[in-house]
Amino acid sequence: MKEVILSADGDSMVYLVPEVVANDLGNYCTYFCDKWMKTSPHAKKYKIKNVYCYNEADFIDYLNEYVFPEKKSVFVKNLGWTDFGRNLPVEYKDHPYFNF
Structure with missing residues (x-):
């Protein structure tokens, strides 16, 4: 499992998802x-x-129900508004990011 950042024109949310999703986040989204x-x-x-x-929560539901039901993705943290990933906290700068 690996952390990613997802948003839907709002706050940036950190989720723990299967590593294969994190490594190819753009294609999965x-x-x-x-x-x-x-x-x-x-x-x-x-x-x-x-x-x-x-929104991003619907994408997580899709992963959990239809793609990886045996490896449930979970919410980790709300980072607040990050201007579509441009103003991420330093510790999250290298995380895969997708805005819906």
């Missing part, structure tokens, strides 16, 4: 947004008036 949302019947709950609405 992009697949969730671009492929899974548009093709999975499970994504219908995120569609409101033909627009998909989701």
Whole structure:
């Protein structure tokens, strides 16, 4: 398990996720947004008036329920507003980051 930072145009949240996700975070997040949302019947709950609405917690739910149910990702810490990762605390500067 490895820490990553996720946000959805708001506070930056630190999560502990499977290492394979952390090492390829951009691809996992992009697949969730671009492929899974548009093709999975499970994504219908995120569609409101033909627009998909989701955040970083929804991505974590997706990982836990559909991708790595045996390696649950967990919330670690809210870093507050970091200006889309530009103002991360020093100890988090090298963490993988994705904004939804």
